[in-house]
Amino acid sequence: MRTGSPDLDNAEELISADVDGLLRAVALAGAQVRAVAEAVREGVLAPLADLRPRSVVVVHGSSGVSHRATDFAVATLAARVDVPVVSGPVLPGWIGPLDVVIVAGDDAGDMALADAAARALRRRAEVVVLAPVAGPLQDALGGNGINLAPRFDIEPRFRFVGFAAALLAVFGALTQVRFTGSVPALDDLADALDAEASTGHPARDAFHNRAKSLALRVQGRPTVWTADSPAGAAIARHAVAGLVGLSGIVSAAAELADVSRMVQLLEARPDSGPAVDSIFYDPDFDGPPPAPAPRVQVVSTGRREWYTRQRVTGLGEVDVLVGADRAEQTSAAGGTDGREWDDRRPAPGEDPVADGPGDVLDFLVVALRVEMAAVYLRLVGNAMQ
Numbered sequence: 001m002r003t004g005s006p007d008l009d010n011a012e013e014l015i016s017a018d019v020d021g022l023l024r025a026v027a028l029a030g031a032q033v034r035a036v037a038e039a040v041r042e043g044v045l046a047p048l049a050d051l052r053p054r055s056v057v058v059v060h061g062s063s064g065v066s067h068r069a070t071d072f073a074v075a076t077l078a079a080r081v082d083v084p085v086v087s088g089p090v091l092p093g094w095i096g097p098l099d100v101v102i103v104a105g106d107d108a109g110d111m112a113l114a115d116a117a118a119r120a121l122r123r124r125a126e127v128v129v130l131a132p133v134a135g136p137l138q139d140a141l142g143g144n145g146i147n148l149a150p151r152f153d154i155e156p157r158f159r160f161v162g163f164a165a166a167l168l169a170v171f172g173a174l175t176q177v178r179f180t181g182s183v184p185a186l187d188d189l190a191d192a193l194d195a196e197a198s199t200g201h202p203a204r205d206a207f208h209n210r211a212k213s214l215a216l217r218v219q220g221r222p223t224v225w226t227a228d229s230p231a232g233a234a235i236a237r238h239a240v241a242g243l244v245g246l247s248g249i250v251s252a253a254a255e256l257a258d259v260s261r262m263v264q265l266l267e268a269r270p271d272s273g274p275a276v277d278s279i280f281y282d283p284d285f286d287g288p289p290p291a292p293a294p295r296v297q298v299v300s301t302g303r304r305e306w307y308t309r310q311r312v313t314g315l316g317e318v319d320v321l322v323g324a325d326r327a328e329q330t331s332a333a334g335g336t337d338g339r340e341w342d343d344r345r346p347a348p349g350e351d352p353v354a355d356g357p358g359d360v361l362d363f364l365v366v367a368l369r370v371e372m373a374a375v376y377l378r379l380v381g382n383a384m385q
Helices: 011-017 022-026 029-041 064-080 111-122 135-141 160-173 186-199 210-218 230-247 256-268 302-312 326-332 357-384
Strands: 055-059 085-088 099-103 126-129 223-227 295-299 318-321
Touching: 011 357, 022 357, 029 160, 029 186, 029 357, 055 064, 055 111, 055 160, 064 085, 064 160, 064 230, 064 357, 099 111, 099 160, 111 126, 111 135, 126 135, 160 186, 160 357, 186 210, 186 357, 210 295, 210 318, 210 357, 223 230, 223 256, 230 295, 230 357, 256 295, 295 302, 302 318, 302 357, 318 357
Parallel strands: 055 085, 055 099, 099 126, 223 295, 295 318
Antiparallel strands: none
């Protein structure tokens, strides 16, 4: 049994504490994307190539993971697709033969998914299934529909990336519908996720491990997650859900404007102030210690990091999370001048706020990093028991 503070750099202890195989499961994000890419190469989505649907409807049922993934996909893709995109927990009543219905969830017994599939097929809509085909859902489909279900079993809480990749593939398969913007290839997305998982390997110390570093930043401290765009907000909500469900760390997701108001309110309170040095603190003379101010985690992308940092200046302890370190981006671009983030300003005429398909890779890498950080905090808790 270990004593003292948890040591995230003890790889042997982390692996021995991982009795549920969470480290392996979270590292399969790239494999989920490769499975979707392989299904596309096999022609699973070929029936969509000749369609120009009236609308695309995503039914996510009661699954929180597919709900957040749908919100993320709509935020990054819907504005660039020349067809209306609708999402919700149940199937709308106006569905007809000109629509494409995507059924996305992690529970084949979710009756909302089964009902959506059955009614959509009766009305001759094209149905794409991103959920396990079994039980009531299998009965509702009756052998019909386009099967893009997960190809291997994985902890449902880690399916966010898989759902997002599958939705990206479906929109990409609608070749008769105009799609603007640069969409990352699924294989490139899988490579980036594999690289992030390799960087977060338990054998790498926290200084060179972004997931461990993030875990240390949110451990033992109130944390508020926010973003400066709708897609980033979906990632922030996913981070909060992952930290609560995987590691038991309670945090909150809020809009950036509300975070700014929170900081102003905390600064105005009489008990606000810097943390007390525990060595010299005496409650009999110093009174109750001030509560630590929440740390703010802001989800962004490398494309608008400069803009994001301008918006969060003055909000206290703020971490801006992007898909890759600035040094790595500079190195990849061949730069050797050591320029910092404040030189990466938006180009003239570029909208630094609007989400687009080109942001998918950055956001999903951040989502994976947060999931790995939550797993590390879970394992540290197990090792202390």
